[in-house]
């Protein structure tokens with residue numbers, strides 16, 4: 001697939017010497033929903049801010065639709081819509097005017113019809129004449145999305161789109177994001193909610209300490225989720241795994257007290273019963289057993305803990 005955003009060797013050191021991004025390479029494909037996951041302070045907002053031209057990079061390049069964000073700032077910026085984390089917008093303007101004005105800022109011709117359609121899509125049409133200050137938090141967030149889409153961008157950045165919103169609005173956002181993708185808009189969202197990435201993304205990237213530590217297709221990542229493990233706490237420590245058990249995917253703890261069977265929980269026949277029989281035949285006894293299933297959350301926590 002063709003990348004719409006190419007980030008290469010991107011580094012950002014703030015004035016106080018803190019390195020928020022460290023040599024980041026990342027390509028975002030045209031038309032995908034990409035979720036960037038990471039703990040607080042990982043560098044997600046910095047990455048977005050540089051790509052949108054709000055913060056200068058210390059080193060590296062970013063191209064949007066082939067335009068260098070520094071040299072061809074206008075062309076690159078025109079392709080991007082940004083929904084920021086903070087709810088900042090002109091409190092005393094009406095919904096219609098503020099969205100229409102934002103479109104004008106990007107040099108797009110006035111279009112009442114376009115703004116009307118956009119506001120209808122976002123369930124904001126009824127509120128078009130309301131001053132923004134009178135809207136609820138959820139409605140204000142929709143206004144931010146409308147503003148970000150007012151100049152018909154190819155790429156939409158959503159920085160923590162559903163932080164602090166209720167379940168209903170979150171579902172609405174997800175529906176909206178999917179609709180946009182169907183229209184060919186590329187979406188990059190940052191999130192703390194793993195279920196959001198699970199629900200929405202085509203690909204998932206994990207950032208930690210200013211470094212991208214993983215980028216994978218969601219389906220590929222999820223396939224590891226179908227794996228379960230059965231831990232057996234053995235009565236007697238085992239030196240080596242007996243050859244009679246060679247057909248099973250087993251690991252033995254370094255001290256020989258725990259034998260772990262890895263199996264596909266989604267498979268029709270997991271082989272667990274046969275395995276337990278084989279153990280009995282070998283005279284291997286255990287005092288306890290437990291099964292565990294890995295979730296995206298486990299994978300994420302594990303990655304963030306172990307990689308630095």
Ligand SMILES: Nc1ncnc2c1ncn2[C@@H]1O[C@H](COP(=O)(O)OP(=O)(O)OP(=O)(O)O)[C@@H](O)[C@H]1O
Pocket residue numbers: 014015016018019020038039040041042043044045046047
């Ligand atoms: N202007 C600045 N000067 C110095 N350090 C900064 C500045 N802006 C951000 N940082 C630091 O850079 C790091 C990355 O911040 P960033 O906002 O990109 O993280 P984030 O992944 O978006 O986190 P969050 O999820 O909390 O928004 C943080 O440790 C932050 O304190």
